[in-house]
Amino acid sequence: MSEKTFTRQEVAKHCSLNSLWIIYNDDVFDVTNFVVEHPGGEEVLKGNGGKDATQEFDDVGHSASAIAKMQSLRIGRIEGAKPREEKKKEIKKTTTTTSAPKQQESAGLGLLKIPLIIIVLAIAAYFFMGDQQ
Numbered sequence: 001m002s003e004k005t006f007t008r009q010e011v012a013k014h015c016s017l018n019s020l021w022i023i024y025n026d027d028v029f030d031v032t033n034f035v036v037e038h039p040g041g042e043e044v045l046k047g048n049g050g051k052d053a054t055q056e057f058d059d060v061g062h063s064a065s066a067i068a069k070m071q072s073l074r075i076g077r078i079e080g081a082k083p084r085e086e087k088k089k090e091i092k093k094t095t096t097t098t099s100a101p102k103q104q105e106s107a108g109l110g111l112l113k114i115p116l117i118i119i120v121l122a123i124a125a126y127f128f129m130g131d132q133q
């Protein structure tokens with residue numbers, strides 16, 4: 001979906017009550033018909049007509065519903081601006097580090113240890129007993 005883009009100069013032309021646009025975070029909003037219903041009054045919108053009102057809008061601490069309302073007034077974006085909604089998709093590459101196959105401990109030797117120890121002990125015992133006779 002190609003969105004309409006405007007230059008800041010173009011937006012600047014829409015600064016009267018006949019056509020009132022404002023910029024917020026590089027989005028362009030047509031607030032012409034909203035001026036009369038703006039709870040914050042007509043003047044502040046007129047004062048920011050054709051301008052970037054990002055700072056001013058944020059300074060007021062507008063509510064979530066104000067931001068939602070704003071979206072319905074969006075008409076486009078500033079040319080060359082970064083794409084919106086960079087929903088930082090945390091592409092969590094579930095790097096289940098295909099853990100290197102556990103080096104199978106020389107299981108053979110491990111098992112062999114027990115009889116080996118027994119044999120060694122048996123031999124030692126044999127000689128020990130022999131000595132005692």
Ligand code: HEM
Nearest residue numbers: 029031039040044048053056057060061062063066069070
């Ligand atoms: C499309 C743009 C705008 C929308 C949709 C909008 C919407 C609203 C809404 C719904 C409120 C009522 C309080 C709230 O819900 O936060 C409000 C209050 C207000 N707005 Fe906006 N507004 C916009 C732009 C601006 C701009 C550019 C300014 C510039 C300073 C501004 C200044 C104010 C002020 C001063 C209030 C009154 C805050 C108060 O009395 O507590 N608004 N606005």
